[in-house]
Amino acid sequence: MNLQERFNLQKSAFREQNPMPLAMRKEHLHLLDRILNDHEKEWIETLHKDFQKPAFETFITEISIVRKEIEYHLKNLQKWTKPERVKSFVGNMPSRDYLYPQAYGVCLIIGAWNYPVNLILQPLVGALSAGNCVVLKPSELASHTAALLTELVERYFDPSVLTVVQGDGEISAELTAMPFDLIMYTGSSQVGRLVMKAAAENLTPVILELGGKSPAIVHDDADMTVTARRIWWGKCLNAGQTCVAPDYVMVHESVKEVFIAASKRVLGEFYPDASGANPQTRFADMARIINDRHFNRITKLFTSKEAALGGFSDAETRFIEPTLVEVDREHPLMSEEIFGPVLPLITYRNSDEVVEFVNSGETPLAFYAFTKNQAFAQDLVQRIPFGGGCVNDTIAQLANLSLPFGGQGNSGMGAYHGKTGFEAFSRKKPVVHRSFSLDVPVKYPPYSESKLGWIRRLLKFA
Ligand code: NAD
Numbered sequence: 001m002n003l004q005e006r007f008n009l010q011k012s013a014f015r016e017q018n019p020m021p022l023a024m025r026k027e028h029l030h031l032l033d034r035i036l037n038d039h040e041k042e043w044i045e046t047l048h049k050d051f052q053k054p055a056f057e058t059f060i061t062e063i064s065i066v067r068k069e070i071e072y073h074l075k076n077l078q079k080w081t082k083p084e085r086v087k088s089f090v091g092n093m094p095s096r097d098y099l100y101p102q103a104y105g106v107c108l109i110i111g112a113w114n115y116p117v118n119l120i121l122q123p124l125v126g127a128l129s130a131g132n133c134v135v136l137k138p139s140e141l142a143s144h145t146a147a148l149l150t151e152l153v154e155r156y157f158d159p160s161v162l163t164v165v166q167g168d169g170e171i172s173a174e175l176t177a178m179p180f181d182l183i184m185y186t187g188s189s190q191v192g193r194l195v196m197k198a199a200a201e202n203l204t205p206v207i208l209e210l211g212g213k214s215p216a217i218v219h220d221d222a223d224m225t226v227t228a229r230r231i232w233w234g235k236c237l238n239a240g241q242t243c244v245a246p247d248y249v250m251v252h253e254s255v256k257e258v259f260i261a262a263s264k265r266v267l268g269e270f271y272p273d274a275s276g277a278n279p280q281t282r283f284a285d286m287a288r289i290i291n292d293r294h295f296n297r298i299t300k301l302f303t304s305k306e307a308a309l310g311g312f313s314d315a316e317t318r319f320i321e322p323t324l325v326e327v328d329r330e331h332p333l334m335s336e337e338i339f340g341p342v343l344p345l346i347t348y349r350n351s352d353e354v355v356e357f358v359n360s361g362e363t364p365l366a367f368y369a370f371t372k373n374q375a376f377a378q379d380l381v382q383r384i385p386f387g388g389g390c391v392n393d394t395i396a397q398l399a400n401l402s403l404p405f406g407g408q409g410n411s412g413m414g415a416y417h418g419k420t421g422f423e424a425f426s427r428k429k430p431v432v433h434r435s436f437s438l439d440v441p442v443k444y445p446p447y448s449e450s451k452l453g454w455i456r457r458l459l460k461f462a
Contacts, residue, residue: 006163007178010106010133013160018103020131021082026074028075028128030229032121033070036063042148043117050142052288057238062117065398069122072401072418073129080129080422083431088207090462091443091455092432093404099428103131103416104205105181107425110172110195112187112240113141113290114339118211120149126421127184128162134181136164137172139187141290173198180204182425186243187211189362207414207424209243209403210407211337214364216246216394217354218379219371220254226263227370227392231343232270234368234394236322239287240341240438241294244366244387246394247338250354253347260324260345267309267322272447279312279321289318289340298340329357337413351376355383363387364411370392388409 001009017024017351036043040063047062049052083098105345107127111120121140127134136153150164157163165171169191176183176198185195186209198205216231218224234246251259271282289295295318302325310323323342327333333344346355358364367386369377377391387398387407397403398417406415416424442454 001159003165003178006135006159006165007106007180010135014133018105018131018278019139019265020103022078024130025077025081025131028161029070029074029077032125033067035072035102035152035156036117036121039148043145044146046144047116047142049144050113051241051290053292054285054287056285057287058117060116061238065118066121066125067423069125069401069417070115070240072423073125076128076419077422080419081131081249082182086430088432089216091458092434094435094438096433098431098433100431101130101422101426102425102429104176105428106130107138107182107184108130108135108136108175108178108180110137110175110183110185110187111139111243112243113139114238114243116142116145118150122313123186123207123416123421124162125185125339125427126416126423129427131390132182132425133160134162135175136162137175138164138166140166141167174305177201182207184414184416185209187383189430192412207406207416208366208412209405209414209416210410210412211243211339212362212364212407213247213334213337214366214368214386214389215358216249216368217348217370218249218251218255218259219314219369219373219376221372222255222370222392223372224258224262225266225373227396228259228266229269230393231368232263232266232322232369236270236286236341237395239289239320239337241287241290242365245339245364245400246343246368247364248334248344248346250310250346250348252356253349255343256326257348260326263324263343264309270403271322272434279319280317283319286319286322286341289320292318294318298342301336301338302342302344308340316431344405351379354380358386359383360422363408365407365411366394366397385409 010122012251043054044058048056083100088095088097109123138149146166153164159414176195179202182205183199184207189210192208192210196206231246273282300315306325308324308326310321312321320340326343327344363385365387367389369380369391371377390396404415404420405417
C-alpha cells in the first residue's frame with residue numbers, strides 16, 4: 001500500500017469506529033506491551049547494533065519507561081474517557097455541561113533516533129488510549145530499530161489502526177504535507193519549523209518536542225560529589241545524545257576547581273580503568289555517536305588540548321570520551337546544542353548573572369540547579385523559562401508520569417506523558433445539555449429595556 005492508501009484506510013476506519021470502544025483501546029495497549037515485553041532481547045540487540053546502546057540503558061530508558069506508561073494508561077483510561085461534568089452557566093439553567101474527550105482522528109507521530117523506541121512509542125500510548133488511528137515514522141538514522149518496529153507492528157496490529165512508514169526526511173516531508181488530524185514531531189528545532197509550516201497548509205495542529213542548550217547551575221554550597229555524579233550521569237547517558245541532557249555547566253567561580261576535581265573522581269568511579277585497558281573497553285557501558293556526521297560535528301567544536309578532563313575520540317568507532325572543557329561564552333561549544341558527552345564549563349558570580357545569561361538564549365528544554373539554598377533555587381526556577389527541570393538532579397523529571405514533558409518556543413510546544421499524553425491526543429469537546437422545560441423568553445426578540453435589565457441582574461450571579 002502506498003502512503004495515500006494507508007492514510008485513506010485509517011481515515012475510513014476512524015470514521016467507522018469513532019469513538020473507539022474502551023475495550024478496543026485497552027486491547028491495543030496490551031498488544032503494544034507484548035511488542036515490548038515478548039521481544040525485549042531483540043530490542044536490546046537492535047539498539048546495540050544502531051549505536052552500541054548498553055542493555056542497561058535500553059531497559060531503563062526505552063522499554064521499562066514505555067511499559068510503565070502503558071500500565072498507567074490501562075489503570076486510568078476508564079476514568080479519563082468519561083465525559084467530565086463542569087459548572088453550568090447561570091443564564092443557561094437548567095443545564096448539565098460536559099467536556100467530552102474526542103480523539104483527533106488519524107495522527108502522525110515522527111520520532112527521533114536518539115531514543116528510537118521511547119520517543120515513538122511513549123507518545124503512541126497516549127494516541128491509542130485516546131482512540132486515534134496512527135501512522136508512525138521512526139527515524140532512519142536508527143535503521144535497525146526502525147526495521148524491527150515495522151516488523152513487529154505489522155505482526156501485531158491491523159494497519160487500519162497502526163502502521164509504520166520507514167524512510168528519510170523526504171518521505172517524512174511527504175507525510176507532513178498530508179491532511180492528518182494531528183502531527184507530533186520529535187527532533188531538531190530546525191526540522192520542527194518545516195513540520196509546522198507543512199502542517200499549517202492543512203491547518204493540522206502540531207505537538208513539537210524539540211531540543212536546545214539545557215544548563216546545569218552548580219552553586220557554591222552544593223554537595224560536589226553528588227552534583228558531579230548526577231550531572232555526569234545525565235551527560236553520559238546515551239553518550240550525551242539526550243534532549244534533556246545537561247548541555248553545559250555554569251559553576252560558581254569559587255568552586256570551579258572543586259567541581260573539576262569531583263568530576264575527575266566521579267568519571268573514574270563510573271568507568272574504572274582497572275586493567276589499564278584502552279578506552280574502547282573502559283567505556284563499554286557508554287553508547288557511541290549515531291553516525292559520522294554527528295561525530296564530526298561534535299569533535300569539531302573543541303580540541304583535545306583544550307580538555308580539562310577526557311578529550312579522546314576515535315572516528316572509526318565513533319567514540320567520544322566524557323570530556324570537560326573550560327570555555328568562555330563565545331566558544332564554539334556554547335554556540336549550538338552539543339548532543340554528545342562533552343561538557344563545557346563557564347563560571348558565574350551571582351544569580352542575576354545566571355538569569356541574564358540563560359534568558360539571553362533560546363528557552364531551554366531542561367534546567368538544573370544544584371544547591372542547598374532553597375531561596376537561590378526558587379529564584380532561578382521562577383525567573384528562568386524552561387520546559388521542565390530538577391533541583392539537585394538531572395533527567396529525573398521524565399520519570400514521574402504526573403509531570404508533563406514538553407518545551408517552550410525553540411524547545412517545543414505541547415506536552416505529553418501520563419494523563420497529559422492522553423489529553424495531547426484528544427480534544428475536550430464542550431457540550432451543554434438542556435431540557436425543553438423552563439424556556440424563559442428573555443433572550444429572544446423583540447428586545448426591550450426590561451429584558452436587558454433582567455439579563456444585567458442575572459449576570460451578577462454568573
Ligand atoms: P532525526 O534526524 O532523527 O530527525 C527526526 C525526524 O525528522 C526523523 O524521523 C526524520 O526523518 C524527520 N525529518 C527530517 N527532515 C524532515 C522534514 N523536512 N520534514 C519532516 N520530517 C523530517 O533527529 P534529529 O533532528 O537529529 O534529533 C536531534 C534533535 O532532537 C536534538 O535537537 C534533540 O534535542 C531533539 N530531541 C528532542 C526530544 C524531545 O523530546 N524534546 C527528544 C529527542 C531529541
